[in-house]
Amino acid sequence: MGPLLVITLTLIAATVALLLVLVVRRLLLARGERRYAEVAERLLPVAIEFVAGDQSPPKGLSAYEQTVLAQQLRRYAQMLTGEATERITSYFRGSAALGAARRRLRSRLAWQRADAAFALGDMGVDEVTPELLRALDDRKRIVRTAAARALGRLQAEEATVPLVEAFVEHRVPRGVAGDALLRIGSKIAPQLRDLAGSPEIELQATALTLLGLVGDAGDSDVALERLQDPAADVRVAAAEALGRIGSPHAEPALHVALDDRMRFVRAAAASSLGTIGARNALPKLIEIARTDEFQPARAAAQAAVKLDLVAAQAAAEAPDAGPHLHEAVDRAAL
Amino acid sequence: MTDEQPVPREQPLVLCADDEDDILQLLVFRLGRSGYAVLQAHDGEEALEVALRERPDLAVLDVMMPKLDGYELTRRLRAEEATRRMPIILLTARAQDTDVDRGFDAGADDYIRKPFSPQELSRRVQAILGRR
Numbered sequence: 239m240g241p242l243l244v245i246t247l248t249l250i251a252a253t254v255a256l257l258l259v260l261v262v263r264r265l266l267l268a269r270g271e272r273r274y275a276e277v278a279e280r281l282l283p284v285a286i287e288f289v290a291g292d293q294s295p296p297k298g299l300s301a302y303e304q305t306v307l308a309q310q311l312r313r314y315a316q317m318l319t320g321e322a323t324e325r326i327t328s329y330f331r332g333s334a335a336l337g338a339a340r341r342r343l344r345s346r347l348a349w350q351r352a353d354a355a356f357a358l359g360d361m362g363v364d365e366v367t368p369e370l371l372r373a374l375d376d377r378k379r380i381v382r383t384a385a386a387r388a389l390g391r392l393q394a395e396e397a398t399v400p401l402v403e404a405f406v407e408h409r410v411p412r413g414v415a416g417d418a419l420l421r422i423g424s425k426i427a428p429q430l431r432d433l434a435g436s437p438e439i440e441l442q443a444t445a446l447t448l449l450g451l452v453g454d455a456g457d458s459d460v461a462l463e464r465l466q467d468p469a470a471d472v473r474v475a476a477a478e479a480l481g482r483i484g485s486p487h488a489e490p491a492l493h494v495a496l497d498d499r500m501r502f503v504r505a506a507a508a509s510s511l512g513t514i515g516a517r518n519a520l521p522k523l524i525e526i527a528r529t530d531e532f533q534p535a536r537a538a539a540q541a542a543v544k545l546d547l548v549a550a551q552a553a554a555e556a557p558d559a560g561p562h563l564h565e566a567v568d569r570a571a572l
Numbered sequence: 573m574t575d576e577q578p579v580p581r582e583q584p585l586v587l588c589a590d591d592e593d594d595i596l597q598l599l600v601f602r603l604g605r606s607g608y609a610v611l612q613a614h615d616g617e618e619a620l621e622v623a624l625r626e627r628p629d630l631a632v633l634d635v636m637m638p639k640l641d642g643y644e645l646t647r648r649l650r651a652e653e654a655t656r657r658m659p660i661i662l663l664t665a666r667a668q669d670t671d672v673d674r675g676f677d678a679g680a681d682d683y684i685r686k687p688f689s690p691q692e693l694s695r696r697v698q699a700i701l702g703r704r
Binding site (some may be wrong): 282283286287289290291310313314316317318319320321323442 | 592594597598601602605629658686687688689690691
């Protein structure tokens with residue numbers, strides 16, 4: 239037999255073997271999918287009875303059935319709140335599924351660690367928070383992202399600073415970290431107040447932005463103080479936070495910020511004055527709308543319209559009104 | 573569809589429409605457990621057909637459904653004499669204020685954001701039907 243023939247026959251045999259493996263694998267997967275679908279359909283009423291009713295799952299479920307039920311309960315945990323999620327968490331506390339997920343969080347395979355972190359977030363058992371905090375420093379981004387999501391779902395207050403740092407350093411997608419922090423909610427405010435005094439500009443600015451979203455009137459003092467910061471990014475974040483918090487005590491400081499050397503700080507101050515209803519600032523806002531650079535002029539015009547449409551319309555009719563007042567008045571008429 | 577007098581029912585009839593079967597079955601269970609007879613629909617067109625035929629006492633509608641979304645379905649139900657007074661609760665993951673406004677502008681009576689509490693939904697249904 240010539241060598242070419244041997245090679246050809248070897249390749250044919252290898253191809254056939256590979257095809258056989260693929261076919262067998264596909265058949266096994268299909269059988270697994272059918273089995274899963276059958277068990278899931280049978281257990282759906284059990285999951286629903288548990289989540290929305292008062293029936294505990296029956297004892298004596300096989301390990302496979304428990305796995306399927308756990309996945310269904312995790313899915314419901316993503317869709318529901320209130321008593322339903324409390325029941326789901328109580329189910330998972332001390333369960334085999336929780337133990338398995340904690341073990342997989344230590345897997346050598348990144349996808350398994352990420353999957354485990356994701357699952358732990360759905361299970362809602364807060365005793366896993368320390369492990370998820372460690373996972374936030376994982377070498378793989380998908381694991382860190384899943385851990386950030388999970389910490390948000392657990393509303394883990396102790397994750398505030400690590401999540402803000404992960405946000406600032408882009409170690410997880412900012413949307414995921416931001417969403418997690420907002421899910422934790424106003425509990426993060428004390429730690430944000432501390433972070434607002436950090437020597438790192440970006441940490442300060444991020445903390446102030448978040449404080450504007452979750453804080454209340456009691457947090458405006460921190461933002462007022464930071465409105466004097468040497469870093470413009472911090473002053474912008476402080477001005478925006480004051481607008482979101484909505485405290486009228488911020489009016490004098492924001493009025494001063496209308497003369498800031500940086501245009502985007504002036505713009506943020508103008509916008510916030512409009513949001514908090516600072517009518518005393520109207521003449522200055524109209525002046526800025528007429529004469530300042532694009533960004534603060536536009537923000538001031540929009541704020542003026544918000545504060546007093548009639549006065550803004552009158553100002554827009556002046557020959558030297560500039561384009562921004564006209565634009566803001568026209569938009570208000572839509 | 574003529575505006576005939578509805579046949580008195582032993583139990584209030586609620587229509588639930590959602591393209592996610594897990595959610596739909598949970599709604600059916602929870603509302604059934606609360607003492608309501610429940611109709612199901614898996615998309616907007618089916619929901620419209622069922623509503624016009626059966627004239628339920630209240631509808632719980634998902635917003636993001638295939639064929640006809642919850643907003644348009646609400647508008648169409650409001651345009652029909654047979655269903656224009658039927659209370660409608662929209663259930664959706666769309667959580668912006670503009671989405672809520674859009675729901676009320678379409679004619680919905682209430683708006684529940686997902687993730688939601690089944691118990692709370694049941695209480696809202698009870699509150700609306702209890703007022704009628």
